Amino acid sequence: MNRKKLILNLYKKVYLIRTAEELIIKHYDNNEMKTPMHMSMGEEAIVSGVYTALGQNSLTFGTYRSHGLYLAATEETDKFFAEMLGKVTGVLKGKGGSMHLLSPNDGLLGISAVVGSTIPLAVGAAFAGVYLKKKQIVTVFFGDGAVDEGVFWESLNIACLKRLPVLFVCEDNGFAVHNPPILRRGYKNLVNIIKQYYISVFEKETTDAEQIYNLTLQAINSIKKDHMPAFLHLKYYRYLEHVGVHEDFNAGYRNKKEFIGWQKKDPVKLLRGKLKRIKVSDIEILKLEKRIDKQVNESFQKAIDAPFPDSYELLKNTFYE
């Protein structure tokens, strides 16, 4: 992929995620989207950069901070907004809400609302890929809070023991719900511990999706070359409250000054600046943005107009029949 095309692709994703979430923020307090939302604002560069590097034929799992990952994977918003509104045209026909998005056709095999729960699934999916000789890398996104779960360490151990092609992506926003590491960790450095396993470790603090894309390519190459998993530790700043669409700087557990620092290198603005620097014209950028604005607005309206599911949907797919 040439650089211009790459950055345009990345920008398309980060801008879509940001625009979709801005629309959610605008409407959330109207009480129509009755689903607990964990907003992606601030992490757009990670999901977009990683997802673009993964390419076709890869599988992914994620967490309930799901919007960014789903939109990066699918770039579609019709089913997305319908799900937020609980409509029959939604991703899960209104049965899942914000915390249960997936798109098997795009390789996104699942998102769980219970912290850490999809990590072992990624390891099992990677095992199946090797078993069926598919040459497939399986990526799992999780927050740094998930690292406090036993299942993270169990899954890491199994992936490393069996040298499975798993890319662990730790999206570290510095908080597990509202708690910083110093209040919940009895060890000094996470990455140093991970390095003791049979795994390649990469880390970066950046909001630049292009850098994350390149780092992910390195991680993928290491998985292929060294026949062991890789661990990507990426820092970001969560702009909004843990759950909900508002700021929470007055809650006292974090300082707005920090946010202002991160906002200066906002992933969407940063990529837009990059586009200009590589001489993409304002017109081209605006055209892209307008197209996405239109897509998002139309999808939202379609979702509003769509019906709720019929009652017969309730029991459907509880069992394979």
Add this chain to the structure above:
Amino acid sequence: MNKKVSYRDAINQALHQEMERDNSIFIYGIDVADHKRIFGSTAGLMEKFGPKRVFSTPLSEEALLGFGLGAAICGLRPINVHMRVDFLLLAINQLVNMVASYRYGSDGKLQVPLVIRAIIGKGWGQSYQHSKSLQSFFAHIPGLKVVMPTTPADAKGLLISAIRDNNPVVVLEHRMLYDVEDEVPIEPIPTTIGKGQILKTGKDITIVATSYSAVEAIKASEVLEKQGISVEVVDPRSIFPLDEELIIKSVEKTRNLIIADYDWIFCGFSAELATRIYDKLSHKLKSQITRLGFAHTHCPSCRPLENEFYTDAIKLIRAVEQKLKLAKMDLSQETFYSYENKFRGPF
């Protein structure tokens, strides 16, 4: 064609035959490929199918059940084995939050052909963390099927069905039944999940008995027969889905029902079944439904207390006498606890 084999070997046959038939089946868990081979039930699999399809694992039950789920939605048919049901509790988050709801949560796009074999312990001092059965708890969760084979033929047939099912199935085997021998089809013939079985035909009273309780119910029925009491023993085999029809037919005939569930009573399968029978047949019952099960405490280690904890043939006989208003039989010449007396631990 049938052949007389043990419950253990019947399980082993099912695994060999199914794994031969379908390359996507793999089996894993603590001890699966170690020298003891899950009390012999996984014997010979490693040699035949190799370490890719048959392997022992780290002691990481939660991750390993999630691992199975991940493999199942990606085209494999995993069999996850637990030497005791009690150990499966370490994986309850995966079982309840993930495995059970995964198909629902994919709008039917993904399927979960996953088998969980878990073994119920009893006797020789197993005590309270090696003896749970928990079928009521598992069956409470939508999305899971739960079966409890009592006979060697069902140990084979139900496992075959579980492996071929595209839903997650919890197979609760009983350790004390592993040495029981009986006629088992040589061919891999599935036992339909959701179909119960009459283990013994009778006309005076129905005992619905799950898992090892069915063994005690048969023993009780043999003793009662000498007194001219004809007991029908029904083994549901599958807790969910439940063969209500078979049980209703039996109770319609005998009009007396004892439910001997191999589990705790409170909020359990026996309560579920009793309610269903009352709903359908209350006007036909000659007596109140009697429910027997574990004492509402934890399973003790020593035999005298353990005997108190479980429902055995003696308790069943006394319950039948009370129900049918019979005189108390002299049981001093009868032998009970033949399984317990034979079974040698440690495991």
